[in-house]
Amino acid sequence: MIEYTREELTQTIPTEELFRRFHNEEVVGGYCRECENYGRSWGCPPFDFDAKERLRQYQNVLLIATKITPREQGLPLNVAEELILPERRQIDKHLLRLEKEHNGLACSYVGKCYYCAEEENCSRLCGEPCRHPQFVRPSLEAYGFDVAQISQELFGIKLRWGKDGLLPEYLVIVCAIFYNAPEK
Ligand code: SF4
Structure with missing residues (x-):
């Protein structure tokens, strides 16, 4: 098992601010379209x-960066x-708990x-519904957000990429919960 340290940082901002500052469908969506998992x-x-309509039902977004x-x-x-x-497994469980608590996304x-098991293909390939929709949530990138920019501007962490077949100094996972503030 590889030993590592983890640091978790959070930031909350209005959903509209996230869209204004970090949504870049053209560029980020372009990367998705080039990816082998697209569709x-x-x-x-x-x-x-x-x-966009789905995310804009929520006023705020809690962003979580794990270094x-x-x-x-x-x-x-x-x-x-x-x-x-x-x-990822731990964070996903945490996110789904928060999603439930805040009635968010x-x-x-x-x-x-x-x-799904390694040997199973995603059911999307045969036009069938997801086998585990209660767990699967698209990423910020899948919605067209520039996560490198979010990481740098909101958390002060510059994303690093592997080079010459070696891991960078650190890895960063950025996830989120969209939610509405409780009525007063
Ligand atoms: S859980 Fe859903 S999205 Fe994930 S591989 Fe299985 S069918 Fe596809």
Whole structure:
């Protein structure tokens, strides 16, 4: 097991501010369209609903950034999933709990959906509904938000990419909950 430290930071901003400052459908949506998962997973675009309308039902968004720093530097890039997956599982559970508590909507981490077994293809490929819709939530990227910019401007964390087959100094997971403030 790879040893690492984790740091969690949160920020709450109005949904409209998130759209104004960080929504860039043209660029981020372009990356999605180039990805091999595009249209092949229920967690990825294109969606059969109006994504903006869905998010704009909520006034506020709580953003959660998790910075994962391996104790040992210079690890090979292919261990990234080993570091990220246990964190994703924990964060997703936390997000779904918050979603329920606040009657909101969670956005989880971008990446391959892990709710179906490795050997099963996503049911979207055969035009069938998702097998675990109670768990699957599209990411901020899937909705067209620039997560690198969110991480840098709201959390002061610059995203880093692997180089020469090695992991960067740290990895960052950015997730969110859209919610409405309780009526007074
Ligand atoms: S849970 Fe299964 S069916 Fe649903 S999006 Fe994930 S891989 Fe596809």
